[in-house]
Amino acid sequence: KAGVTQTPRYLIKTRGQQVTLSCSPISGHRSVSWYQQTPGQGLQFLFEYFSETQRNKGNFPGRFSGRQFSNSRSEMNVSTLELGDSALYLCASALGENSPLHFGNGTRLTVT
Amino acid sequence: GENVEQHPSTLSVQEGDSAVIKCTYSDSASNYFPWYKQELGKRPQLIIDIRSNVGEKKDQRIAVTLNKTAKHFSLHITETQPEDSAVYFCAASTATSGTYKYIFGTGTRLKVLA
Numbered sequence: 001k002a003g004v005t006q007t008p009r010y011l012i013k014t015r016g017q018q019v020t021l022s023c024s025p026i027s028g029h030r031s032v033s034w035y036q037q038t039p040g041q042g043l044q045f046l047f048e049y050f051s052e053t054q055r056n057k058g059n060f061p062g063r064f065s066g067r068q069f070s071n072s073r074s075e076m077n078v079s080t081l082e083l084g085d086s087a088l089y090l091c092a093s094a095l096g097e098n099s100p101l102h103f104g105n106g107t108r109l110t111v112t
Numbered sequence: 113g114e115n116v117e118q119h120p121s122t123l124s125v126q127e128g129d130s131a132v133i134k135c136t137y138s139d140s141a142s143n144y145f146p147w148y149k150q151e152l153g154k155r156p157q158l159i160i161d162i163r164s165n166v167g168e169k170k171d172q173r174i175a176v177t178l179n180k181t182a183k184h185f186s187l188h189i190t191e192t193q194p195e196d197s198a199v200y201f202c203a204a205s206t207a208t209s210g211t212y213k214y215i216f217g218t219g220t221r222l223k224v225l226a
Contacts, residue, residue, distance in 0.1 A: 097212050102158075
C-alpha cells in the first residue's frame with residue numbers, strides 16, 4: 001500500500017511569491033491534515049479536511065489556505081510568502097476520526 | 113483554547129535505563145491519545161496509542177498509561193537503546209458531534225547515551 005506522497009520535496013521561493021504544495025493520501029483515507037514544523041517548534045496545526053470539507057483550522061493568517069479534492073488529494077497554498085514561512089510542511093492522512101495519522105515525508109520550503 | 117503540555121522538553125538517559133515522558137491535556141472530551149516518534153530528518157511515525165476506555169497499553173519495551181481523572185498520560189520506554197534517540201510527540205484527539213481536533217504536545221528530544 002503506497003504511503004502519503006507529498007510534492008515537491010524541496011522548494012525555494014522569494015518573499016512575496018506564492019506557493020502550492022500537494023499531498024496524496026493513502027488510498028481509502030478521507031482525512032487529510034497539514035502541519036508546519038520549524039526547529040524547536042514542534043508540529044503546528046494548519047488545517048484538516050474530510051470529504052472536501054475543512055473541519056478545523058489552526059491559528060495561522062489567511063495567507064495560508066487549503067483545499068481537498070473529490071479523490072481526497074489535498075493542496076495547501078501560501079500567498080505573499082514571508083521569511084518566517086520557511087519550514088517543513090507535513091501532510092498526514094487518516095481513515096477517520098481518532099485514528100493514527102500517517103505522515104508524508106514533507107515539503108521543505110525555504111523563503112529567501 | 114485546548115492544549116497539550118508535554119514534559120520534559122529534553123531527556124538524556126544511559127543505555128539500558130528507562131525513560132518517561134508525560135503529557136497533560138485540557139479537553140476532558142479527548143478520547144484518543146497517540147504517541148509519535150520522529151527520527152532526525154524523517155517523518156513522525158506512530159509508536160503506540162491508547163483510547164479513553166483503557167488505562168494502560170504495552171508493546172514490548174514501550175507502554176502508555178492514561179489517567180482520565182487527572183487528564184494525564186505518559187509514555188514509558190524500558191531498556192532504552194541508542195536507536196530510541198529521537199523526538200517524541202504526544203497528541204490528544206477529540207471527536208464529538210461536529211467537532212474534531214487533534215492537538216500535539218511540543219515534543220521531547222530523547223538522547224540515549226551509549
